Each structure stands twice: as structure tokens, then as C-alpha cells.
Amino acid sequence: MSRERLLGAVVLLALGLVPLAAHLMGEPFTITLATRAAILALAAVGLNIALGLGGLVSLGHATFFGIGGYAMGILASHVQNYEPMFEWPFLFEGSTSMPFIWLVAVLASALVALLIGLLALRTSGVYFIMITLAFGQMFYFFSISWSAYGGEDGLSIYVRNGFPGLNTLDPIQFFGLSYAVLCIVLLGAHLLARSPFGLALGAARQSPDRVQAVGLDPKRLRLVGFVISGAITGLAGALFADLNRFVSPTMFSWQTSGEIMVFIILGGVGRLFGPVVGAAVFVMLEHWLGDMSEFWHIWLGLLLLAVVLFARGGLVGLIAGREKAHD
Amino acid sequence: MTPILIAEQVLNGLQSGVMLFLMAAGLTLIFGVMGLINLAHGSLYMVGAFAAAATAAVTGSFLLALVAALAAAAAAGALVERLVIRRLYDRDHLDQVLATFALILIFSEGTRWIFGSFPLYLDIPEALSGPVTLPGGIQYPLYRLFIIGMGLVVAALLFWLIARTRLGIRIRAGENDREMIAALGVDIARLYTLVFALGAALAGLAGALVGAIQSVQVGMGEPVLILAFVVIVIGGIGSIEGALVGAILVGLTDTLGGIFLPQIFGLFMDPAAATQTGAALASMAIYVLMAAVLVWKPTGLFGAKS
């Protein structure tokens, strides 16, 4: 096992065990923090497929995070308010079932990723960064003024949605669910990176000419990668909304896009466990630095700067060595 | 809607465009010469505004305030370039985005630490306050005309600087080939610091000019930053002409969209719904414009083919 793998396994295990210990010691807030870390990591795992594997620097992944969140908010609010979503062609009251909400979140964000991707992938480099940012801003401003679903105030869901066989209101059970989703998606991302698709997408990042010369279409590879990436981040958005029992346009803001990106770079770009390490560290920093100083953003900024300037390859790279794992 | 009102709104759009140009010119220059995406450009705008407000509070002079804004932003720019930005030129855009994102956090909270959490006061100088009557009977604030004039003068100076001066020649050479100008014996590190400080000074000037009619507060730079990015992307990154055209296009779209969209929707919707829908779409208008331009011309209106 490579050092990187080992480190990843340790971090993932710790992320699983800490809440368990907290549960036994009656520290439910630690569980909430761990859940937050797991869900943000999931969002970053999604972005990492576009960013790390495909080289697509998307500064608009908050779009998908927000769509996932609003999928949850909209479906659940209709049930909560006893206002059916639509009555034709059949009566649909909305939903408070997580699996169904997840499905809608994944499909909706994949569809939007497809549309954005079709337009945005015509550009590259800085232009791609900026056009994804622009799409994010469009959704942000739209959600603020869309009064049917709360506008700037957002939507509050009083009771967390259900999952068959679980009591999701119990922090440890909801953590377990989020953690399981994270593990499954990580496994998927691991397989994806080594699959024919992952190989081709990675090559399209490194040498699009080569990919074309062997008869593969780099644009289509990127588009599919972007859609998968958006769908995963959308799923994370739905979970995040359920964690907070609340959605708001903030989920669409460009700072959210920036933060998801920060998780990846903090952890290590294109590394399987980079997003997990990054999100976990970020959540801990937010928690501790926020306690230490009113001006904690300064310290966060300095730390990020230090990572970018001096720890290329992120924290995972710092600990496990610059070289990435090859299979 | 009278022709006078339309003319006034066009002037407003022009003024907001000229202001955006000051921001965008620095951004696009820095990108063109050094290949750097600087998210912290909005922070330099904020530095300019705060420096101007602080100086005006002490001296009471608007002119000194403008000088202070230029100096403070240029100094902050040069400092940041030496300490941080310099290490980012060889990095990919991703590292640049993150590092300059970190700089925003540091600048914003640092400013709050120094100046406190409440907005500062900066006012229009006596000589420039109040409206004037333009031909056609348009009442228009003198200060806004001053901003338009100031912006156009800076634009002209900038074009002259780049087309005619030694520095401009070096800047243009730097855009094409870093090694070549190094081979010509130009001190490239100094050139870069200079260009970065110049871009920062432009942002600082914009911050000070706008600060007098808006609110000088922490976080004022980010909305403008995003707009400036929209501008340079529409114009084509690295192109000063593109920045000018893009800025005016964005200024006009933003201003006129906000006025006309609700009225257009009012033609076939009830007024309350129309104002809301129109306002919602107007706030998205410039992003739609940007997406449309990029789909049509993937490297912007004046961008070099990649």
C-alpha cells in the first residue's frame, strides 16, 4: 500500500471513528461537525473529477450544490405545507424521502451540468473559469428573486427527511448515512479514475492532441466528466440541505464555489483522498479558529496561502510525497 | 419614457462602464503581461477607497484623498506582488485562484481589524457636487460627469502609455515572450512589480472615485471584482481595447436592463409581477450577455485565438 493510500485510509477511518466516540461520550455536536465534513468532502470529490482528472477548473460548482439543495427544499416544502407540487397529469405532493430526493438532485444537477457543459466547454483556460462563474451567478441571482421558494430568505424544513429503516434526526444515524454515501462515492471515484473513461479523460487533460489522434473526442470526454462531477456535487447539496434542514441562495454563491475548490487544493488536486482531507481540515479550522479570534479569516487566509505557496500537492502531497500513485 | 430619460440612462450606463473600465484595465493588464488571474483585485479597490476616506477625514481634501488612494493601492499592490504574487507566475490558474482567494480573506479582515466594522465616510468635494443642466435639458450630477471624464482621460493615458512609451513597449514585449524581454536585458521582476502596481493603482483610483458616491465598507470590492471579470472576459482577456468595449457594454446592459426589462414585462403581465420578474432577469442580464459572447466567440470580442 502506498503512503498516500495509507494516509487516505487513516483519515477516512478517523472520520468514521471520531463521531462514534463522540456518540458514546455524548458529544452530539462533534458528530454534526463530522457530518458537515463528510458532506463537504462529497461535494469536493465531485469537483475533483472535473478538476483533478479532467483539468476543468470550474468556479461554478456551487450551481450544482445549490441545485441539489433546492431539489431537497422544494420537494420537502410542498409536503410540509400541504401544497401539492402539481396535480396534472397526476397528483404529486412532493417528497420527504431521501432516496427519491437524491435521485431528483442527481438528475437535475446532471441535466444542468450537461447544458452548462455544452456551452462552457467551447472555451478553455481562464475563459472556462469565468464562464462557469457566470453561470453560478445567474443561478444565485435567480434564486434570490424567486419568491415562490423563499428568495433570499431561503426555505426552512422543520423535520429532516426520512431514509427507510433509519431515524435521520438522530445525529449519529444521519452521520452514518452521509458517511456511507461518501465511502460509496469515493469507491466509485477510485474505480472511475482507473477505468477506460478515467484513463481517457486524464489523457485529454494532459494531451488532447494525443486523445484525438487515437480516435477519441476530448470534448465529449470532458462533457461526460463534467456531468458526472456536477451530479455528485448535486447529491452533496441535497445532503447538506438536509444536514441544515435549510436551503438558501448562499449555496449558489461564488464563495461556495471557491470553498469547494479550497477543500481540494488544501487536500491535494487529483488525489482520491485529497477532498476528504481538505474538507475535514477546513471544518476543523473553521471551528477552532472561529473560537480563537474574531478575525479568524486572516489566519485562514494565511494558512491557505502557505499551502498554495509551499505545500504543492496539498496536505496529502506534503505527507505522502509529491508523486501520485499509479496502478 | 421620454428621450431625455433615455439619454440620461445611457449616460448612467456609460458612467458605470467607465468605472468598470478602471477596474478591468488593471485586471486585464496583469493577466496579459503576467498570465495571472488576480481575484484580490477587488481588495485593492477597497484599499483605495479606505485610504481615500481616511485621508479625507484627516485633511478634508478630496484631491489629497485621490492621491492617497493611488499611493496606497499601488503600495499594497507592489507589496503583495513581491511577497506572494511573484511566486504564482509559473503556477497554473488553479493555484492562482486559490492564493488570491486567500488574499481576499486577509485583506478584508485586515481592513476590518484596522478600520472597524462600520462604513467610513467619504463625500463628493464641494466644487463637484450638485447637478448641472446639459443640452436638451438633462439634469445630471456634475460628479458623475467628472467620473466619465476622469475615466476617459485614464483610458487615453493608458493607450498612450502602451502604444508610445518605453514601458509600453516592454509591456507589449512581455505579453508575447517572457524570455525575449529578459534577453533584451530588461529587469523582468521589476517590470512585473511595476505593472502590478499600476493595475492596483487603477483599482485604487476607481475605489476612491466610487467611494464618494457609495458606501466605503469591507467587502465592497467583491461585487465589482466579479463585474470586472465579466468585462474582461467579454472583451477578451489581455486586451485593453476589449476591456474598454466590454466595460461600456456591461455598464449599458446592467443599467438599461434594470430599467427596460420590467417595463417590457409590464406590457403583458400585471405590474407587480412584471417588476419582480423584470428585476430578477435584469440582475442576470450581464451574465447572460457574457455566456452569449463566449458561446459566439470563445475568447471574447478582442481576444487572441488560444
Add this chain to the structure above:
Amino acid sequence: MLKQLLASVALLACASAASAEVKVGLITTLSGGGAGLGIDTRDGFMLAVEEAGRDDLEVVVEDDQQKPDVAVQIADRMIQSDKVDLLTGIVWSNLAMAVVPSATAQGLFYLSTNAAPAQLAGKGCNPNYFSVSYQNDNLHEAAGAYATSADFKKTFILAPNYPAGKDSLNGFKRFFKGELAGEIYTKLGQTDYAAEIAQIRASGADSVFFFLPGGMGISFLKQYADSGVDLPLVGPAFSFDQNILQAVGDAALGVKNTSQWNKDLENEANAHFVEAYLAKYDRLPSLYSAQGYDTALLMLSAMDKADITDKDAFRAALEEADFASVRGDFEFSASHHPIQDIYVREVIKEGDILTNKIVGTAIEDRGHAYEDECKM
């Protein structure tokens, strides 16, 4: 300073562990652009807590960064980890909507120092939720009432395009009897109002009502003053608050605005509050400071009467509102919102400092428009 404060309060609390302790979570905005309002809220609240000097009270203060998800996270921590009995302090309606419904559903008390959206006043009202400030529409309604009494015939109204903005214009229209010269929703966070001012000029209006909180109001007022349009302005207190006025400058002079409090309100509690606040923090109190102070007084009055572990008794004690409010008379409606007078203020200059003075009463004993929708 905050840390010391907390430490001393905590120390006092430890000293008498025997008595039943009340633990309060104060969630407010202490960093970023909106920090000024949260700092005032906190300082007002803590002033009352310190003056009370009780050893059975502990206050935990946290910064929500003006982000709803952060506010939710902090609330979760305060409930789950710090085991607070009562939450308070949120400035913004969207943050309140994220925190309040689930907190009250979990049996906690929430005392609002500011945000009081319609949802929580009407259908979503809750026995454990009390708004000490107002209902969000109140100041706008008062502005409408003032505009009517000032005999404005054709008023131009504008607000940002978000829920509070829509509530604002509806609130104004509810009490305004004249005609509207125009109605505009601006972009949230907009900083340039040249286009809107041009429309106002062209509309033939005789007066302007605006609701533009924070930096938006500063920008609007400066630009309006410079535009040469000199129609009378009226708006809710937010753009004329003590901390913002200095940044607006002389552009605000003479503008009428509506508020349920001002520092020159003549009552003993207010005189004491203004003096003590100025002495302690070396600046004049704002509306947010006053609301924070009143909230703490209300809570302390209930603590005198009941043990917080007995929720029904504590709630009954809160409902009595038996405290000396800086607003003078204070009582709660059935939906736990204040019934109070709302005043018209005018911006004046006292020496070099811009401030407000009360020039009249806009509405007397105003409750709110959603009272009937509240079933509890």
C-alpha cells in the same frame, strides 16, 4: 475583551453552581460586512447582562458570519453541545428562518433582537418564539402612515428584490392612502442608483419611500443628495441608524425615518441605557443596541419569576413582559410580537455628530398584520 467578558460571566456562574443556571446562546454577525449590526446587538445585550450581575446566567456568543448554514451549525452546537436553554441575537431574517423553526421545535426559547419575518408572526408562530424588536413590516407601515399624514399624494417607492424588500413595499402600501408614482425592485447589494434616481425624477412624484438596508442605503442617500432631486424622503430607521449615519454624512440631514426607539425617548430606562452604553463603549447606542438591551431585560425579568426548566412558567413570565423597556410601555400580542408606538424621527446634527430626534408618532399601539393567521 469579549473573551474576558465571557470568562468573568462564566466564573461568576461557577461560583454558585447550586442555583439553577440559565444558559443563553447569542448568535450574531461579528465578522464581514454586516458585523456592525451584530456587534451593537451583542454590546446592548451584554450591557444588560452585566448590569444585572447575576451568577446564574451564562452567555455563549458566536459569530454567524452572516451565513445561514453557519448560523444553523452554531445553533446545533449550542443546543447539542453547550446545552443552551435560550437562543437570541440573529440580525437577518434569512438566518432567523434557518435557525428559529427548528430551535423552537426542539423546545428552546428564541427571543428575537431584530429579525421578525412574517412567517414567524403568522402561520409559523410558535409559543417559544418572542420578537422583542417588532414585526418586520412595522417600520414600513409606519412610514406609510407618516406619508399619508404628511399629505404625500404621489409617492415613488423602491426596495431590493428579495423577500424583506417585498414585505417592505407591501407594508408601506398597507398604510399609504395616496397614489404610487412608481414601484421599483432593485438588485440586492446594488451600489449605483443613478438609473433609479433618473426614474424618480421623471416620474412626477412628490415624495420617495425607500428601504435599502446597509451599504445600499448609504449609496442611495449620497447619490440622491447629489442628484438635485429634492423631493422629501422617508424610510425605515435602518438607513439612518447611529452607526450608518456618519458614513452617509450630511446627505441624510432632515430626512424623516420611522423607528420604535430613539435615544431621546423620554423615560428613565432609556436615559440610563444611553448613558451607560456611551460610558462603557464610548459610542452612541444604535437601534440594534437598544433591541439587544431590551431583549436581555425581558429575559432577566422572566428569570426573576420562573425557573427556565419549567417551560410553561417561564413562557408565562416572558408573556408578562414585566420589565422597564427603553421604549417605555411594552406589551406582547397573542402571537408574541410587541404592541408599541412607532415614531417619526428626523436626522439632525448635534455638534459634529449626526443623529436622530423624534418629531412625532406615526402609529400608536401597532401590533402586526398577521396576528389572525397565528394559531397557538
Add this chain to the structure above:
Amino acid sequence: MTDAILETRGLVKSFGALRASDGITLDLRPGEIHAVIGPNGAGKSTMIKQLSGNIAPDEGTVHFLGRDVTGLSTMARARAGLARTFQVSALAMEDTVLQNAVLGALGATSSPYRFFRPALKKAELRDRAMAALERMGLAGHAATVVSELSHGQRRQLEVAVALTLQPRAFLMDEPMAGLGGEGSQQLTGILDRLRAEAPILLIEHDMDAVFALADRISVLVYGRIIATGTVDEIRRSPEVRDAYLGDAE
């Protein structure tokens, strides 16, 4: 129709005032190595880009295996069996030698839209890739990351990736570029054997290699083919001497 595998007729491509291709007509026949030589700026790159489909000609056609492929994309031509190597190595530098070869096999044999089974565990891909690597003498380096290969090894890998396509024709853009004498000789031997498998259109500056390998040579000057013929014919051609070899030596 002739029995040519690859054939161009009257290719014209202009960039502004510059006519980079000015009516290029040439063909590539089964079993041959057809070398195209010419001074710098003669339009060799522009020509090969039109053959591979990276740029579209203003006029003229490209036929491959008897089919008009002028309107087809690079990808479609590659799938039809036209394999290309690049003047500057275009390889996935962070991936291993085997991964690069498997990528070629993937393009040739199956869809890349498979998301779960590891690419390197697929027997048909792996076998094909390993076979190509063995032929180029790179089997021992299968697990090496490309960025750690020597320049010569990278040139060999370029050819190996092209081989995995099992192509019907090769387009090789200066495969000898940057190779030393020994490396050059080694590659010459490999190309010599390769022509039996599929004909090679070879653009090359290394005259020793060209004269050693080419069955036919075309000389491109200012976007025109000024002569086509066997090695001896070209050596003797006075026009070629004047236009090209003359000032080259």
C-alpha cells in the same frame, strides 16, 4: 481510382496572404514509405494537419482507403485507421508507458465510456498495448511514468501508441527529431520493418534517414510539390538542387 491508401488532390490552404498549401497533390501507396521533405516554412506542418483532419483545406480533397474523408474529424480519421505521430511528443506525461499504449488500444477497439472495470485489467486492451510496446522495445518500461523516459524512448512510445491502432497508414511528423545518431539508426530500422504493415507518409529533416528509408520522395517548397520521385530521381533533379538541396548544403 488508383489503389492508393491515402491521396490528396489540389489541397489549398491560405492564412491571410500566405498560401501555405498551394495545390498539393500526392499519394501514399501500399507498402511504401513516402517521404516529404522541404525547407523550414515550406508548409509541411500545414499539409500534415490537413491530412490528419486538424485543419480543413480551403480547396481540394483528401481520400483515405478510397473514401473522401475531407469533411471528417481527426477522431473519425483515426478510427478509420490513420495513425499519427507528433513532431513534439504528445503523450500523457503523468501516466505510465502502459497507460499511454492502452489509451491507443482503447481508441481503436472499444468505447471509452466504461466507468468501473479498470482499463489495465481488460485483457484485449492490455494485450494489444503490450504487443505494441514489445515491438518498440518498451515492454520493460511498461510501468515507468512517461516523464521519466528519455527523449528517444518517448519517440518510440509515440510510434508504439500509433501501432496500437493497428492502422492502415501512418502519418509521421519528424519522428527522428532530437534523436542522436544511434537513436536515429534504431528508429530507422523499426520504420523499415513497419512499412510492410502499413505505408508511412514520413515528414523528416534527417536526410540520412530519408535516403535510407524512402521508396519515394516528394519535395515541398512554398506550399507546392516541385518534384516527386525515387531517391535517385530526386538526387539528380536539378530543380530540387536549385530550390532546396542547393542551399541546404
